[in-house]
Amino acid sequence: MATVTYDHVTKRFDTVVAVNDFNLEIPDKEFLVLVGPSGCGKSTALRLLAGLEEITEGDIYIGDRLVNHVPAKDRDIAMVFQSYALYPHMSVYDNMAFGLTLRKVPKEEIDRRVREAAQILGIEDLLKRKPRQLSGGQRQRVALGRAMVRDPAAFLLDEPLSNLDAKLRVQTRAELSKLHQRLGTTFIYVTHDQVEAMTMATRIAVMKDGLLQQVGAPQDLYDRPENVFVAGFIGSPAMNFFQARVKGQREEMHLDIDSFQVPVPASWLDDLLPYGGKEVIFGMRPENICDPECQPCSTEAAPVTAMVDVTEVMGSEIFLHLVADGKAFMARVDPRCRARPGQEIRVEFDMARMHVFDPETEEAIGSREKR
Amino acid sequence: MVGRRWWTPWLWLAPALALLGVFLVYPVVDTVRRSFLDERSKSFVGLDNYRFIIDNPQPLVSDTHSALLNNIMWLTLFTGITVALGLILAVLTGRVRYEAAAKSSIFIPMAISFVAAAVIWRFMYEFNTDIGTVNAAVTSAGGESTDWLRDTGSPQTWLTERGPDTMPRPIQINNLALIFVGVWMWTGFAMVVLSAGLKGISTEVLEAARVDGANEWQIFRRIIVPILSPTIVVVATTLVIQGLKKFDLVWVMTGGRAKTDVVATLFYKEAFRVGDFGVGAALAVVLLLWVLPIMVISIRRFQFQEETR
Amino acid sequence: MARRHPSTPDGSTVAAAPPLTLALGTARRLAGRLPLHLSLMALMVLWSIPTIALLVSSFRDPMAIASSGWWNAIREPFDLTANNYQTVLEKQGMARAFFNSVIITVPSTVLVILVAAWAAYAFAWMKFPTRNLLFLLMVALLVVPVQMTLIPVLRLYSDVTINAELPILGGRIFGTGSYMGMWVAHTAYGLPFAIYLLRNFFGSLPRDLFESAYLDGASDLRVFFRIVLPLSMPAISALAIFQFLWVWNDLLVALIFLGGEPDLAPMTVKVTNLVSSFGTNYQVLTAAAFISMALPLVIFFALQRYFVQGILAGSVKG
Numbered sequence: 001m002a003t004v005t006y007d008h009v010t011k012r013f014d015t016v017v018a019v020n021d022f023n024l025e026i027p028d029k030e031f032l033v034l035v036g037p038s039g040c041g042k043s044t045a046l047r048l049l050a051g052l053e054e055i056t057e058g059d060i061y062i063g064d065r066l067v068n069h070v071p072a073k074d075r076d077i078a079m080v081f082q083s084y085a086l087y088p089h090m091s092v093y094d095n096m097a098f099g100l101t102l103r104k105v106p107k108e109e110i111d112r113r114v115r116e117a118a119q120i121l122g123i124e125d126l127l128k129r130k131p132r133q134l135s136g137g138q139r140q141r142v143a144l145g146r147a148m149v150r151d152p153a154a155f156l157l158d159e160p161l162s163n164l165d166a167k168l169r170v171q172t173r174a175e176l177s178k179l180h181q182r183l184g185t186t187f188i189y190v191t192h193d194q195v196e197a198m199t200m201a202t203r204i205a206v207m208k209d210g211l212l213q214q215v216g217a218p219q220d221l222y223d224r225p226e227n228v229f230v231a232g233f234i235g236s237p238a239m240n241f242f243q244a245r246v247k248g249q250r251e252e253m254h255l256d257i258d259s260f261q262v263p264v265p266a267s268w269l270d271d272l273l274p275y276g277g278k279e280v281i282f283g284m285r286p287e288n289i290c291d292p293e294c295q296p297c298s299t300e301a302a303p304v305t306a307m308v309d310v311t312e313v314m315g316s317e318i319f320l321h322l323v324a325d326g327k328a329f330m331a332r333v334d335p336r337c338r339a340r341p342g343q344e345i346r347v348e349f350d351m352a353r354m355h356v357f358d359p360e361t362e363e364a365i366g367s368r369e370k371r
Numbered sequence: 372m373v374g375r376r377w378w379t380p381w382l383w384l385a386p387a388l389a390l391l392g393v394f395l396v397y398p399v400v401d402t403v404r405r406s407f408l409d410e411r412s413k414s415f416v417g418l419d420n421y422r423f424i425i426d427n428p429q430p431l432v433s434d435t436h437s438a439l440l441n442n443i444m445w446l447t448l449f450t451g452i453t454v455a456l457g458l459i460l461a462v463l464t465g466r467v468r469y470e471a472a473a474k475s476s477i478f479i480p481m482a483i484s485f486v487a488a489a490v491i492w493r494f495m496y497e498f499n500t501d502i503g504t505v506n507a508a509v510t511s512a513g514g515e516s517t518d519w520l521r522d523t524g525s526p527q528t529w530l531t532e533r534g535p536d537t538m539p540r541p542i543q544i545n546n547l548a549l550i551f552v553g554v555w556m557w558t559g560f561a562m563v564v565l566s567a568g569l570k571g572i573s574t575e576v577l578e579a580a581r582v583d584g585a586n587e588w589q590i591f592r593r594i595i596v597p598i599l600s601p602t603i604v605v606v607a608t609t610l611v612i613q614g615l616k617k618f619d620l621v622w623v624m625t626g627g628r629a630k631t632d633v634v635a636t637l638f639y640k641e642a643f644r645v646g647d648f649g650v651g652a653a654l655a656v657v658l659l660l661w662v663l664p665i666m667v668i669s670i671r672r673f674q675f676q677e678e679t680r
Numbered sequence: 681m682a683r684r685h686p687s688t689p690d691g692s693t694v695a696a697a698p699p700l701t702l703a704l705g706t707a708r709r710l711a712g713r714l715p716l717h718l719s720l721m722a723l724m725v726l727w728s729i730p731t732i733a734l735l736v737s738s739f740r741d742p743m744a745i746a747s748s749g750w751w752n753a754i755r756e757p758f759d760l761t762a763n764n765y766q767t768v769l770e771k772q773g774m775a776r777a778f779f780n781s782v783i784i785t786v787p788s789t790v791l792v793i794l795v796a797a798w799a800a801y802a803f804a805w806m807k808f809p810t811r812n813l814l815f816l817l818m819v820a821l822l823v824v825p826v827q828m829t830l831i832p833v834l835r836l837y838s839d840v841t842i843n844a845e846l847p848i849l850g851g852r853i854f855g856t857g858s859y860m861g862m863w864v865a866h867t868a869y870g871l872p873f874a875i876y877l878l879r880n881f882f883g884s885l886p887r888d889l890f891e892s893a894y895l896d897g898a899s900d901l902r903v904f905f906r907i908v909l910p911l912s913m914p915a916i917s918a919l920a921i922f923q924f925l926w927v928w929n930d931l932l933v934a935l936i937f938l939g940g941e942p943d944l945a946p947m948t949v950k951v952t953n954l955v956s957s958f959g960t961n962y963q964v965l966t967a968a969a970f971i972s973m974a975l976p977l978v979i980f981f982a983l984q985r986y987f988v989q990g991i992l993a994g995s996v997k998g
Contacts (some may be wrong), residue, residue, distance in 0.1 A: 391871055479727075643726075
């Protein structure tokens with residue numbers, strides 16, 4: 001059980017900077033999810049912690065111990081790999097026992113721990129099988145079990161669900177959360193899937209191009225993204241972005257998006273005052289755009305007329321692909337809405353939920369509380 | 372496919388089946404038959420030819436015992452050393468940046484004929500220290516020049532300067548010198564195949580072992596070697612077959628002199644120099660008997676591959 | 681908690697890492713890898729020396745070869761001469777032997793590919809009774825020692841030998857002492873490996889491809905020539921290289937089936953004869969050996985990739 005600390009960690013491969021001045025403190029018992037698009041350095045960050053890659057600069061601590069030069073085997077961590085990485089020539093039992101055998105744990109103790117883990121994971125019947133005789137989901141459990149028996153200071157999981165089919169993935173997500181509660185160990189979980197991050201994490205760290213973008217609780221990241229990247233990455237379908245210009249003074253202030261204009265809510269006036277006459281990036285999540293015919297928005301609704309391009313029926317909701325004067329965006333509306341492709345409809349933007357970003361720095365504008 | 376005439380496949384197979392029948396199947400059957408006939412293949416002699424091999428009545432002309440023992444030497448030493456070296460090289464070359472260059476230099480002898488290799492190594496083993504590289508190295512290290520291809524002593528006598536010789540007979544210096552040439556030629560093969568197998572092992576599995584607490588040696592011993600064992604078997608069987616059939620190398624380097632004959636060279640001598648087809652055929656059958664277990668292994672392995680395809 | 685934003689220019693910020701620990705880590709890593717590099721280098725040198733020794737010596741003066749080791753040639757690099765090659769090619773008939781090797785090898789290689797591809801197609805894509813049994817038998821034939829087949833085949837050859845001389849190339853038309861006899865023999869001996877390798881490759885081609893071709897109305901012949909052969913070029917190249925080297929480097933088959941006919945002898949036979957008659961005349965032997973190695977080495981370096989593929993595709997070759 002331990003805190004994990006990344007202190008100004010940088011990793012370079014020849015000329016590529018995979019992880020750039022990475023700072024993160026992961027308290028004991030946290031379920032931290034490192035999320036980002038592929039190639040963002042999240043796996044490298046995890047492998048640095050595991051001791052599978054050498055750190056170029058900076059320090060990593062597990063608890064109070066500096067582990068920069070500690071080999072992987074002595075770091076007291078366990079890892080679940082994307083391909084599960086089961087030893088193909090060993091039975092499930094031996095796979096789970098291997099790490100303990102190497103540590104010269106007594107036979108009876110090994111047996112006890114393996115059976116306990118197997119029972120928790122529901123794989124007691126598979127102990128004599130070889131990995132190739134198992135289904136994907138079963139292999140995944142064995143990989144988890146192999147990590148569990150070690151009773152490590154931290155669990156590292158590298159995209160462990162990406163080889164499972166969609167249904168099994170949803171099921172395993174919940175089971176992983178349960179396991180985390182039960183074991184009470186630090187989990188560090190890497191994924192490119194923001195849904196996995198949102199559903200399981202106690203905290204999420206978003207990475208892009210080797211740089212840490214934002215760290216926070218899932219809801220916090222969704223409600224208050226600190227830059228354009230995080231805003232677009234968290235949430236599905238992704239947030240709509242519009243190039244806008246701040247026009248007018250005070251009560252007259254509005255955002256001009258060429259094809260349409262939306263008024264700025266009173267609470268935003270102070271924040272946008274310095275941007276008067278300047279360009280900003282205006283963000284609106286699809287779920288905050290609604291069709292007033294069937295489900296009106298909040299009080300601060302701004303009407304926008306658009307053409308329906310495509311509709312995607314999901315059953316519980318409908319995704320509308322809309323076009324307003326050449327600018328495409330998406331709305332996520334109630335299935336009772338009757339919009340048809342080719343129709344012109346009037347939708348409403350929920351301005352209380354708007355996001356504004358500086359086009360230069362791509363950072364969010366406005367005080368945190370507001371967003 | 373529906374509507375293909377039943378004889379179409381046989382039409383496609385005919386040329387191959389005809390050639391295989393004439394050049395491989397018929398000869399095997401015929402050789403077995405001849406091994407029970409006399410030297411001119413005229414009259415039935417029962418097991419006399421085999422008895423000749425076992426009794427070894429003419430050790431000076433055709434020393435069957437020595438040939439059989441030497442073949443066993445080839446089988447074990449040649450296969451063992453080559454597989455071990457190949458495995459070591461596969462692991463080592465995979466860890467350096469000059470992997471391609473390292474592999475090429477080990478692999479080149481594969482492309483050379485046994486005849487050319489024989490010339491190369493007669494030159495290397497030459498007694499005259501102004502010519503022979505090996506002896507030049509030995510003498511400059513303070514040793515004595517050795518006639519590598521004729522010395523029938525054991526390495527023990529060589530090391531202890533003609534001291535006592537308690538090692539088993541076929542472990543002769545000249546045999547070892549010959550076997551080393553075989554090793555030199557085939558290590559590249561073992562290395563390439565094993566290295567491909569090694570690359571097939573997922574890096575995640577090796578990393579998992581590292582995180583599990585294994586050191587480099589434990590990873591090699593308990594993960595790499597077991598996972599690689601099917602490939603090791605493939606390499607070993609190929610080498611065993613090579614070791615069994617070894618002919619060209621011995622024939623050109625020593626002609627079987629100084630007790631270096633193997634079954635294949637002795638067979639050649641019997642059949643084409645002495646002119647005794649009966650004994651020659653019996654020797655060939657002995658070779659085949661040794662190959663049979665490997666045949667069975669190959670077939671098993673092939674069936675297994677088909678099932679898991 | 682420090683946060684970085686994508687547009688801030690401090691992507692290049694160098695975190696304050698103690699440089700001493702870093703250097704120590706690198707040094708430790710290098711020291712740990714030193715034995716690895718040393719042992720690998722030693723093996724590389726050990727494995728290359730014999731070939732280099734041969735190459736250097738073949739360019740040295742006969743007097744120099746006999747009186748000082750080849751490693752001394754580095755000291756007088758301008759004393760090297762091509763005379764040995766001239767002697768061997770002109771007086772010892774190596775030129776003719778080289779020619780013979782080509783005549784024997786090229787058709788044997790082409791023939792084996794044709795016949796084997798033909799049979800492998802049937803094994804891979806046609807259904808017929810005994811198919812698996814027959815193929816297993818083929819796998820078994822991989823390990824039959826060639827020596828074993830020599831006497832019976834020689835007997836057969838003596839029955840069917842056609843004594844008339846083959847125009848242009850020389851030798852008999854068929855049987856012992858004929859090129860054609862060599863072609864057929866080498867083709868037959870190469871077949872088990874070739875069929876095994878090609879069948880496995882053909883079998884790995886996607887089934888859809890064949891089915892769509894059949895649906896389009898293509899005959900077996902058409903599918904074979906227009907789809908299977910072009911797609912199998914990697915396997916066929918690998919096989920071609922292998923068969924080429926195997927035949928080129930063969931001594932036994934040539935020794936027996938050419939019946940000591942000196943005009944037809946390929947280089948392996950020629951070099952063997954030189955060894956027995958010139959014993960330690962290394963100026964002749966080294967040059968002759970190197971000529972016999974030249975083509976395989978060129979092929980090896982030019983087509984290394986296919987060479988390795990071939991080995992991996994069918995590493996059961998007997």
